[in-house]
């Protein structure tokens with residue numbers, strides 16, 4: 602049976618350990634949702650209702666870097682052209698397939714670097730309320746996109762992802778080869 606948080610999350614009451622766990626979990630889920638896809642699938646056929654996944658995994662990382670590290674933490678940009686590549690408010694949807702995106706390996710390295718820098722800031726034990734807010738915002742934003750990664754796979758008719766910690770695949774394949782949603786999921790993370 603699906604379980605969901607019943608009460609609002611108190612982001613100011615979280616321990617640093619809980620927040621660090623959320624950061625790790627969100628990035629792990631993103632990586633799990635694209636790990637089995639080919640490079641071609643990461644730039645799958647252009648559709649109006651999805652994003653190219655190679656762009657989208659870079660975008661969630663850029664968002665985390667921009668708000669948690671640069672805005673709240675005062676750090677310098679990690680990538681010189683990050684804003685020109687990954688700012689969803691500035692880059693029209695149709696052009697995201699024609700950007701000169703970093704390679705898959707380069708993108709994963711960026712994802713790891715940003716995550717680790719955020720974790721370092723948490724582990725220093727001196728987070729301001731603003732940093733805590735924007736780190737949490739990055740987690741929730743990434744959670745939203747992991748839902749998008751999942752429906753992108755479903756939209757293209759690709760194999761359902763196997764997600765460690767869940768009881769079943771998110772959707773099943775019918776005899777006709779089409780996919781359909783399953784109604785019984787267990788996806789929630791244990792958040793207060």
Ligand SMILES: [Fe+2]
Nearest residue numbers: 660664689742
């Ligand atoms: Fe976004």
